[in-house]
Amino acid sequence: MRTAATTILTGTLAGAMLVAAPASAQSDRSDWPDNFTVGTASQGGTYFVYGSGWANLISDELDISGGGEVTGGPTQNLALVHGGDVAFGLTTMGPASDAVSGKSPLAPGLEMDNVCALFPMYETPFSITALADSGITSISEIPDGASIGFGPAASTSDTYFPAILEELGVDFERRNGGWTDLGGQLQDGLIDVIAFAAGIPIPAVSQLEVQTDVNIIEFTEEEQAKVLEAFPVSEFMIPASTYETLEEDARAVSMWNFAIAGCDLPEDFVYEVTKLTMENNDRMMDVHRTAATTIPENIKYNTVLPFHPGAVRWYEENGYEIDDELKLN
Template sequence: MRHFTIAAMAAATLLAVPASAQDREGWPTSLTIGTASQGGTYFIYGTGLAGLITESLGVNASGEVTGGPVQNATLVETGDHQIGLVTMGPAYEAWVGESELAPGVEHKSLRALFPMYQTPFQAVALKSSGIESLADLEGKRVSVGPAGGTAATYWPRFFEINGITADISYSGANDAVSQVKDGLIDAFAFAAGVPIAAFAQIAAENPVNIFAFTGDEAAKILEARPELSAFDIPGGLYEGYPDPQGTVSLWNFAVAHQEMPESLAYEITKLVMENNDRMLAIHATAAETIAANTDKNSFLPYHPGAVRYYEEAGISIPDELKGQ
């Protein structure tokens, strides 16, 4: 496993360096944040977060395109990435050794840093296709995002729960909407913080149907997958869709390896929690990136550095979620 090394301090003048020199022992000179495919919310959120860390903490951070949460959890577990963006469904499966990418390997080195936002599930098809519901995807060619991502993990389950058989393929968000427009696939079923950039793009350029689940379909899903919750996507996010739309969602968290220096985990958590205006400038989903949502994590221990910040801020973390 790759370990964090003691980094030399940069001599350049920084816009803000809240940690003193003695607090930086063990800090890496650079760190990588696992995101997802271009055109998805993770990529925008993660690359923006990397820029904020670079600017404010003096660590050269970068966001990297990945397959999404399933892969991100394993990349953090192995130490290849220092931070990963994950949805809590795939994170739980990785935690207990049921990851599709690394079956049998319990990802016990993962530590939570901060809550991000909820990821709702939606699908898009050209209006000319006549596809406007989950039932209409029967027998159709459907991309479910990149392999290893949240959408790729959950949409096949949703199909099975509701008795739908589809011809599933995998691709990044931008590629998937291009394939829909070119008629190579019939629909793109995805999961990301809203508004989904790729959905907004195709809706602005083409007449489309954007849909999720009926009440009965959602009820079946929530009964079968208790880690999910009901969610109303606000209206007005996509051209031609002024009304809210019901669906299901998963919470997202930023996670780190347990070997991340406590002072670095503290400073990253503090930076994000105390600069919500900067996070909102990165993506509107950051409206939910607040300390009050720490209770949306029910199983993953928080990094000791994050615990220290939350306790200083008056946020209580249950003893069973205080990681070592």
């Protein structure tokens, strides 16, 4: 397994250990890995910030070397976790459904059965940004042949957003890249639009609106209804408070995200990781404010992946039911 940049506990931190730490100290750690990696996504996106911060929290409080790793996003993370290349990853329910049914574009025909769910993260809104001076204020105004950045290849955005825009009759040229890089290309006039699928606020968008005027383009009611019928997404409103640019809530669609783990990771290790995460939402909120929905009540939004036995143990000890169909046999 690859190692990553780590944060080691000092005496000062040890004196401020969270309530989860004494439990971990009493656990049998003989079969725990020496280190771990969290598969995130490109720099400039919410996955990278969320995943790296979560990895540091685990590393600090459970005293184990680990960190986040830049990847191609949800689809690649499923493959990396399944193959044991990383211990943990972040993904969305659409790619997860494809992976377990053998429909992943990265491994057609391979049913990824070594991927287990840990906990709910947040909803990923699908949103569109253009420069204000482009004159593009709606999806219908995106000109034919416009160059659109869809994020890293095989990411959730790249997998679903092109199909969504095609469903809505948009003709475009497809571009891929990290969110920060695409933001720079948009600002420099090298591309016309960025179609984001990422937790909000998206760092790249926040940075853009500091440097220039942008339009954050919402779906019309009719466009939203058409997309809801055709894709595994749900209704979503981007709160006006998310960005300085927005004057009112913006209509969108979204997909749920979950943290995942290799099903063969030690049960006690995953139990302690789940316990630490679920019992310290304030610390998760310090990592990224999208973690407001990183709470056990939202486990219901996973209907695809089995939960890791270590996660199941924590949920059931705390009064949350896991459907038998979502437990490993």
